[in-house]
Amino acid sequence: MAAPGYGKQSAPEQLPRSASDFAHLPAREAYIASLIDHLPDGAAMDVKTLAALQPHYGQMACRTVLNNLSTAGHLRRVRERVGSPQCRWVFRTYFSRTPRSDAWWTRFIMSGEASTPGAPDPPKERTPTRASVTPADSAASPAYAALAGLGLADARLALSAADCAALEPLAAEWLARGATPALFTAALTAGLPPDGVHSPGAFTRRRLLDKMPPERPAPASAPVPAPAARVLECTDCRTPCRPQALLGGLCRSCRGTPKAPPPRPSLSPAAVRAYAARARAAMAAPPQS
Template sequence: MASPGYGKQTAPGELPPAADDFAHLPVREAYLASLINNLPDGAAMDVKTLAVYQPLFGQMAVRTALNNLSTAGHLRRVRERVNAERPQWVFRTYFSRTPHSDAWWNYFLATGGAPEASTDSAPDPPEERSATPPSSVSPAYAALAGLGVADTRLALSAADCEALEPLAAEWLARGTTPALFTAALTAGLPTPVHSPAAFTRRRLIDKMPPERPLPQQQPTRIIECTDCRTPCRPHALLGGLCRACRSGRATKAPPPRPGALSPIAVRRHADRIRQGLRGDNTQLLQAR
């Protein structure tokens, strides 16, 4: 077992156990996934411990298998802050018998709850999405449509509301309530307003409220690359691996320094030193 608070953590959203849970995996990955699945929560599952725990695979093979299990959607490594008063962090590996997509893992690690089943499903084809009409209008669209009710000089058409919707949405995103939105756009209107859409667009741009600074919050969970354990943002990981590990650069040896001896030259130099030492010892023995 790992230290309290560390080690394996079972992710939610698993399907009932079945004999073919890991049939989609290669033999080595299926073997280790079955082993990890049977470990209790809190069990140590670092590379060294898993290599010692079973007799078939060494540390390098276990490390590669864990990377493959991450890519297949079975696990993610994270650092979690468990104490809000002082910065105490623990290292955990979330494991799911049921594989999940990157979107599912990102939602779970950001919120702590399992998303709906639709998060793991493939998106609908574009033609099917476009054929389905929206069931309700957005708050920004509704605020724009309500301007004509508050003052007929700003009566906008449906096309005008759709075109101005992004600007209005930015107002609401910056904390403006629908009532304040209507008051700001209808105050001091000229008579007449020749082009309600152009006039509204100009006011939306000129009177845009300032962005409100967000309160600084300490992160409670940091996702790591499964391979190199580097902390990363969720969108930078695909299959739980960072870009360097996916491209293989993280496993390549660093380039030799300028002027550094090659391994062959180092061995030759060491052999010459050994021969010199043996010669000196021989002379010493003869002198005695």
């Protein structure tokens, strides 16, 4: 494992593992990529460590493999300033078994979405397809319990299970804004019509909206976390670069982009005519014996 805060970090939203994850890569690159994919977050993945983890390829080969994996969209090197206050630079390699484009990597790294070291990606929740929630499913919800208890406080506000499920988000907002269950019940049952409530569900919804407590202000002393500074690095030479200067995670020097040739000098029309005249005169002259 690398030092705390360093090493491999898994990119989010990757596809599940399969036998064809790295089938598009050459055999050497696919082998090392599979090895990196199975390393835990925070593991060291420098060329020296990768060469020691397997018996087939040395450090120079592993360095070439990392460059090729970067070009194929599987990894990016990042230096990130962290700490409170931000006073320490850490060096991480974000890895994705799902290949990504340069634009995706730039958006992910520079937008600050990079995850905290060692923290797994949050599981994606599945949205229930049911139209309403039964009391057994909402037994643990304080908002649902507060709605169901209105009928016990005053029979004129006895709500059905469907009413409680439909009004649960509004009741939850009341509780989130600081209303206690007792205050919630008192506010909704106070001043009910003496001749009864024709539609308890609609009546309760109207009161939930009209009497909604104000939002609770954030504590003045709560510190606002400053965004972490992140700088993309060339995968090969580790030079900090602007995102636009990296193609496949490599700077121009490391990816071998040739420099533009110098512009050829241009001739004026008079000079062109003079050169043409001398050429014609030389062709018309008799050959010398």
